[in-house]
Amino acid sequence: MRVSVIGCGHLGAPHSAAMAELGHEVIGVELDPDKCRALGDGIAPFYEAGFEDLLARHTSSGRLRFTTDLAEAADFADLHFVTVGTPLREDGRGYDVSQVIGAVRSLVPLLRGPATIVGKSTVPVGTVARLQEIVDAGARGSGVELIWNPEFLREGHAVQDSLFPDRIVVGLTSPRAREMVEEVYAPILARGVGLIVTDPPTAEVIKSAANSFLTTKISFINAIAEVCEFVGADVNMVAHAIGIDTRIGHGGMRPGIGYGGGCLPKDVAAFTHRVGELGARHAHELLSAVESVNAGRPLAAVELIEKANGGPISGRVIALLGASFKAGTSDVRDSPALRLAGQLAERGAVPVIYDPEALAAARTLYPELAYADTAERAVTDADLVVLATEWPEFTADPKLPVAAAGLVRRKVLVDVRNAVESGMWLAAGWEVWQLGRQPQLPEAH
Ligand SMILES: NC(=O)C1=CN([C@@H]2O[C@H](COP(=O)(O)OP(=O)(O)OC[C@H]3O[C@@H](n4cnc5c(N)ncnc54)[C@H](O)[C@@H]3O)[C@@H](O)[C@H]2O)C=CC1
Numbered sequence: 001m002r003v004s005v006i007g008c009g010h011l012g013a014p015h016s017a018a019m020a021e022l023g024h025e026v027i028g029v030e031l032d033p034d035k036c037r038a039l040g041d042g043i044a045p046f047y048e049a050g051f052e053d054l055l056a057r058h059t060s061s062g063r064l065r066f067t068t069d070l071a072e073a074a075d076f077a078d079l080h081f082v083t084v085g086t087p088l089r090e091d092g093r094g095y096d097v098s099q100v101i102g103a104v105r106s107l108v109p110l111l112r113g114p115a116t117i118v119g120k121s122t123v124p125v126g127t128v129a130r131l132q133e134i135v136d137a138g139a140r141g142s143g144v145e146l147i148w149n150p151e152f153l154r155e156g157h158a159v160q161d162s163l164f165p166d167r168i169v170v171g172l173t174s175p176r177a178r179e180m181v182e183e184v185y186a187p188i189l190a191r192g193v194g195l196i197v198t199d200p201p202t203a204e205v206i207k208s209a210a211n212s213f214l215t216t217k218i219s220f221i222n223a224i225a226e227v228c229e230f231v232g233a234d235v236n237m238v239a240h241a242i243g244i245d246t247r248i249g250h251g252g253m254r255p256g257i258g259y260g261g262g263c264l265p266k267d268v269a270a271f272t273h274r275v276g277e278l279g280a281r282h283a284h285e286l287l288s289a290v291e292s293v294n295a296g297r298p299l300a301a302v303e304l305i306e307k308a309n310g311g312p313i314s315g316r317v318i319a320l321l322g323a324s325f326k327a328g329t330s331d332v333r334d335s336p337a338l339r340l341a342g343q344l345a346e347r348g349a350v351p352v353i354y355d356p357e358a359l360a361a362a363r364t365l366y367p368e369l370a371y372a373d374t375a376e377r378a379v380t381d382a383d384l385v386v387l388a389t390e391w392p393e394f395t396a397d398p399k400l401p402v403a404a405a406g407l408v409r410r411k412v413l414v415d416v417r418n419a420v421e422s423g424m425w426l427a428a429g430w431e432v433w434q435l436g437r438q439p440q441l442p443e444a445h
């Protein structure tokens, strides 16, 4: 099939490579000329495991190319994925859907014959109906179908999740639209992956509900971490024990500094606003509480760091391991690690940040903060080490606690992701502090 992918960011770029991998001929449309050129040269503009290899393979095979020209894509493809951004509006009151509306409004008049538009961006409920009006008003003839196909991929697993999703959800209104979906995803559906066909509003709500549930789980376990601190209980043990019940599960149950990234925070904020507009009072109360718990997590982390320090942290040099919003990505959008760095700096401490993949992006966003090019340099002469992003090289490499022990001023690790194997740090003489747990001291080990 001939396919276009309009908007080649964290979702669209891996999706375009995945479509080529499925055997389609693909053209990616990207407005940013530098990003477009890099992608065309087979160079990934951000770190995403396995993506650059797939991109390079299909740009050199000729099955995948990129352009800034939407008209070229309109001429070439039969099916157009829309994967442009939906950031929060500047006033925080819901999504700014102008990129989606703009892309569809520009595309429709360029289509010369039957075509299918498949929206994947995350949008507020009611957007597909607005887009359908644009399609109906602007299409030259009949035969332009609009489908909503929300995406559930996780950054850091974008390639894997695109090629091996656990379900495909589509909101559509005609048998022809369904045929197009079945054709474009044929190799995935042939493996038995479930296709959930519904109407567009239900598809829109499925996506918002999925992300809202994920954040509810994270805020739930973070609220329980707070309770554990009051009573001296261990939140990691609580999460483990309750997660054995399959109705609860272990996924999304790692307590810590809260959810961040380019999606969950803005999706929950926008959905909270939308359900409020709709007058869904209980949904609004529930989601507001989820957001409120999350907003309090950086302060909970700062307070733990102060406790571990034995008092105010002004003047303290703090090695901050991690800058990306989670491990496995160079994405620093709404990163809890950088939010924490800002709060530490506000209290007069000197955070020195290291991240294996996100240093360049962090430096661009926060040039006023201090950075180190290796973990060893970051920890040298540090008063405290804070693990802010759960990269395996920080959580699971036994060499790091041993090497760092000889470089720091005090062997105090504050793990605000509750992610390290604490035994190896304790064995190397460190104190280990985690949220919702008692501090672990090396002599007790
Ligand atoms: N990042 C992720 O893991 C996931 C993102 N989503 C949703 O997908 C959408 C995109 O998210 P990201 O890829 O993270 O955003 P992004 O900001 O990384 O990418 C959007 C891209 O679209 C480009 N663009 C904007 N208007 C365009 C136009 N008219 N023509 C061509 N290119 C255009 C921008 O230059 C940018 O490169 C959002 O609605 C997001 O909520 C959904 C699931 C996963």
Ligand SMILES: O=C(O)[C@H]1O[C@H](OP(=O)(O)OP(=O)(O)OC[C@H]2O[C@@H](n3ccc(=O)[nH]c3=O)[C@H](O)[C@@H]2O)[C@H](O)[C@@H](O)[C@@H]1O
Binding pocket: 122, 151, 152, 153, 154, 155, 156, 211, 214, 218, 251, 252, 253, 254, 255, 256, 257, 258, 259, 260, 261, 262, 263, 264, 267, 325, 326, 327, 336
């Ligand atoms: O709509 C989207 O864009 C995507 O948003 C999330 O994917 P992603 O943003 O890549 O990140 P997650 O892995 O969900 O993590 C989000 C944040 O929550 C934090 N988190 C996650 C899990 C956990 O147990 N605890 C926790 O604090 C992470 O560190 C991170 O800051 C969803 O997981 C995807 O299904 C969805 O498609």
